Amino acid sequence: MSESTELLLQTAHRIFTDLSTVEQVNRLEQGEWAQVLWDALEQNGLANALLPMACGGSDLDLGDGVALLKVAGYHAAPVPLAEHWLAGLALVDAGQSLPGGALTIAPPDAASGPLPGTHKRVPWGRSLPVVALGGVDGQRRLRLYPRALVIKQGANLAGEPSDELNLAGSEFSLDVTSSIDAMPWLARGALMRSAQMAGALQRCLALASAYVLERKQFGRPLAAFQAIQQELALLAAEVAAVDAAVDAAADAAQYGHSVGDALFDIAVAKARASMAVESATRIAHQVHGAMGFTYEHRLHHYTKRLWSWRDDFGTEVYWNTLLGRKALEVGGEGLWPFITRLGSTANA
Amino acid sequence: MTERLLFPHERLPAVAETLRHQVRAFLREELAAGHFLPASDSWMNASPEFSRKLGRAGWLGMTWPRKYGGAERSSLERYVLTEELLSAGAPVGAHWISDRQTGPMLLRYGTEEQRLRFMPGIARGECFFAIGMSEPDAGSDLAAVRTRADRVDGGWRLNGRKIWSSFAHDAHCMIVLCRTSPKEDDRHAGLSQLLVELDSPGIQMRPILNLTGHHHFNEVVFDDVLVPDARVIGDIGGGWKQVVSELAYERSGPERFLSYYPVLASLLGPLAAQIGESDGPLTTAVGALVTQLATLRQMSLSVAGRLQLGASLEIEAAVVKDLGTRFERLLPEQARLIAAAAGMPLHEGEFGRLLAEAVLRAPSSTLRGGTNEILRGAIARGLGLR
Numbered sequence: 144m145s146e147s148t149e150l151l152l153q154t155a156h157r158i159f160t161d162l163s164t165v166e167q168v169n170r171l172e173q174g175e176w177a178q179v180l181w182d183a184l185e186q187n188g189l190a191n192a193l194l195p196m197a198c199g200g201s202d203l204d205l206g207d208g209v210a211l212l213k214v215a216g217y218h219a220a221p222v223p224l225a226e227h228w229l230a231g232l233a234l235v236d237a238g239q240s241l242p243g244g245a246l247t248i249a250p251p252d253a254a255s256g257p258l259p260g261t262h263k264r265v266p267w268g269r270s271l272p273v274v275a276l277g278g279v280d281g282q283r284r285l286r287l288y289p290r291a292l293v294i295k296q297g298a299n300l301a302g303e304p305s306d307e308l309n310l311a312g313s314e315f316s317l318d319v320t321s322s323i324d325a326m327p328w329l330a331r332g333a334l335m336r337s338a339q340m341a342g343a344l345q346r347c348l349a350l351a352s353a354y355v356l357e358r359k360q361f362g363r364p365l366a367a368f369q370a371i372q373q374e375l376a377l378l379a380a381e382v383a384a385v386d387a388a389v390d391a392a393a394d395a396a397q398y399g400h401s402v403g404d405a406l407f408d409i410a411v412a413k414a415r416a417s418m419a420v421e422s423a424t425r426i427a428h429q430v431h432g433a434m435g436f437t438y439e440h441r442l443h444h445y446t447k448r449l450w451s452w453r454d455d456f457g458t459e460v461y462w463n464t465l466l467g468r469k470a471l472e473v474g475g476e477g478l479w480p481f482i483t484r485l486g487s488t489a490n491a
Numbered sequence: 492m493t494e495r496l497l498f499p500h501e502r503l504p505a506v507a508e509t510l511r512h513q514v515r516a517f518l519r520e521e522l523a524a525g526h527f528l529p530a531s532d533s534w535m536n537a538s539p540e541f542s543r544k545l546g547r548a549g550w551l552g553m554t555w556p557r558k559y560g561g562a563e564r565s566s567l568e569r570y571v572l573t574e575e576l577l578s579a580g581a582p583v584g585a586h587w588i589s590d591r592q593t594g595p596m597l598l599r600y601g602t603e604e605q606r607l608r609f610m611p612g613i614a615r616g617e618c619f620f621a622i623g624m625s626e627p628d629a630g631s632d633l634a635a636v637r638t639r640a641d642r643v644d645g646g647w648r649l650n651g652r653k654i655w656s657s658f659a660h661d662a663h664c665m666i667v668l669c670r671t672s673p674k675e676d677d678r679h680a681g682l683s684q685l686l687v688e689l690d691s692p693g694i695q696m697r698p699i700l701n702l703t704g705h706h707h708f709n710e711v712v713f714d715d716v717l718v719p720d721a722r723v724i725g726d727i728g729g730g731w732k733q734v735v736s737e738l739a740y741e742r743s744g745p746e747r748f749l750s751y752y753p754v755l756a757s758l759l760g761p762l763a764a765q766i767g768e769s770d771g772p773l774t775t776a777v778g779a780l781v782t783q784l785a786t787l788r789q790m791s792l793s794v795a796g797r798l799q800l801g802a803s804l805e806i807e808a809a810v811v812k813d814l815g816t817r818f819e820r821l822l823p824e825q826a827r828l829i830a831a832a833a834g835m836p837l838h839e840g841e842f843g844r845l846l847a848e849a850v851l852r853a854p855s856s857t858l859r860g861g862t863n864e865i866l867r868g869a870i871a872r873g874l875g876l877r
């Protein structure tokens with residue numbers, strides 16, 4: 144990691160610590176858009192960090208972008224950074240400039256049919272311009288809807304806005320051909336979401352460790368009990384596994400020719416991240432006792448996001464099926480060569 | 492954010508990939524010639540002949556300096572060799588301990604005379620070592636060892652009893668952890684490591700059959716065995732520190748998650764024949780195993796890459812071993828469920844053979860080299876909880 148990236152990550156930590164506060168994250172659950180935080184991200188070159196300089200970005204490479212998303216996840220940042228980057232990258236890929244301000248996307252679906260219909264679970268669909276990809280591979284179209292028609296406002300389990308939109312009835316300001324195929328688009332989203340999950344998992348571990356050191360029962364800190372120690376070691380292993388899988392996928396994606404080259408690495412990362420959620424959140428909650436079940440304690444900002452995010456951009460079932468199909472296709476002889484190509488630069 | 496327990500991605504250098512192809516070609520030939528049958532937990536299978544062939548290829552002690560018989564290659568190359576041998580289910584048990592931990596220990600703590608005397612033989616696959624740590628009353632609590640060495644003229648007189656000594660019956664030497672001064676308040680003080688040649692007078696060995704009826708480990712009794720000063724490893728009284736650093740090598744390698752890989756490989760052919768191209772839950776279940784395996788491999792590689800730079804990664808190694816061996820327990824059980832659900836015969840063919848072998852051997856996976864409960868205790872310490 145370069146010195147300038149290191150600096151960028153430190154800046155991100157500082158901004159999120161100051162502005163992604165408990166109160167701010169709670170206000171998001173009431174539907175409030177965190178304009179102050181978004182402005183701070185823009186002013187510090189973080190909002191567009193992954194985009195080219197020409198678009199006001201920092202031209203960060205994907206590996207560093209993933210590191211930044213981990214920081215955002217660690218702070219439950221109440222802004223759609225990943226969605227904005229996905230939208231921005233799609234526009235840049237299609238040779239377009241960015242309209243300014245935050246963007247969101249209609250969540251990609253590898254099987255997505257022709258444009259456009261109703262889209263469910265669009266993050267911040269009510270308040271941000273929406274970028275959507277439609278058509279079939281080889282003949283994809285990218286559209287930008289400045290103000291999409293909202294059929295129903297909703298929220299994911301974490302209270303993040305997640306709306307149902309009528310794109311067919313919405314006006315679009317841009318309609319261009321796109322070279323992005325559906326699968327790489329989904330994979331890019333999956334990698335970014337996995338990075339946020341890695342950050343949120345790190346935070347669950349940090350909160351749980353701090354809590355068991357502080358909370359006393361039977362005259363001792365909870366941390367003194369072996370049952371608690373063993374559980375936290377299990378939690379730590381899950382956190383570490385997700386972090387490793389995400390880093391490997393980011394590295395493979397960055398050094399492959401395209402995100403598509405790292406499809407299987409990303410499949411591993413998103414599947415592993417989603418698979419970790421059940422036991423990691425169970426342990427984190429269990430050691431927090433009733434306190435962790437309150438609205439007041441911060442733990443739920445992370446666990447609720449993890450329960451939501453594990454379903455985004457493909458569940459573990461989706462990605463494990465992709466990997467299982469590949470394994471069956473290459474067979475017993477081919478599986479090992481397939482596995483050893485993961486994490487290297489030539490695994491297309 | 493916690494800086495601990497991160498596993499930065501390690502990319503393999505091109506030389507390692509070249510080596511991978513050489514190893515695969517070698518294994519194909521050996522298999523074609525019928526020189527080995529792929530096994531579950533193949534590092535529990537010893538073939539001195541197979542080890543000598545690896546030695547001739549320059550693949551034992553391959554990271555060591557040339558003057559000690561090594562090839563001065565990187566630990567990532569050794570990593571690749573190891574994962575290829577294990578995934579193929581090759582019989583690597585004879586040299587496993589000497590190549591993995593004895594050599595590195597002698598490099599770190601041994602005298603020049605000891606290195607020159609033992610390492611070239613290890614690298615040729617002609618000199619095998621056993622580990623003499625556990626005792627009847629010292630398992631997880633290793634510092635409780637009672638085997639004792641008393642000072643005599645020119646050396647030490649060794650008395651005591653070691654158990655679970657893997658392949659001691661095929662080995663030429665054993666590194667024995669023993670007490671060289673009485674227990675004090677600091678129970679870790681007063682321990683030392685002695686290199687004992689197993690044909691020395693006063694040694695008795697008795698096989699301990701494991702649950703399969705296989706002679707894998709042994710009880711070794713020392714009765715007034717004389718060990719010369721020149722066979723003390725490192726410092727008298729420094730045994731505990733040395734053993735702990737030895738364990739880091741023992742804990743994060745691919746043998747901590749690949750032991751039952753051959754079961755998965757042998758499942759795929761018959762499974763595909765049974766379920767075809769369907770994308771049902773069984774396909775997903777296979778994918779879940781691939782996901783866990785691929786992740787563990789990245790974690791283990793990350794540790795291997797950094798151990799090479801001299802980092803101290805005891806806690807990371809403990810995480811890999813805990814997570815990896817839990818996966819090892821899971822893999823055969825999942826493979827069995829998948830096969831049964833697909834209507835595959837469970838007790839026939841290559842899959843049936845490897846599965847049966849795995850089911851019987853798997854209980855050892857979460858014990859050997861330090862149990863998972865003990866590992867998790869170490870991880871908790873790393874988290875600052877104790």
Ligand SMILES: Cc1cc2nc3c(=O)[nH]c(=O)nc-3n(C[C@H](O)[C@H](O)[C@H](O)COP(=O)(O)OP(=O)(O)OC[C@H]3O[C@@H](n4cnc5c(N)ncnc54)[C@H](O)[C@@H]3O)c2cc1C
Pocket residue numbers: 621622623624625626629630631632654655656657658708855858859860861862863864865
């Ligand atoms: C296949 C195999 C090969 C081996 N090869 C060798 C060898 O070559 N050389 C050698 O020296 N040793 C060898 N061992 C021994 C191995 O290192 C020990 O089995 C291991 O350290 C555990 O010791 P134990 O078996 O005495 O179990 P114990 O220490 O008696 O433990 C029994 C159970 O209690 C748990 N337990 C113990 N203490 C605690 C605690 N404080 N907190 C929570 N739980 C605890 C353990 O985790 C375990 O589940 C081998 C073992 C196996 C299975």
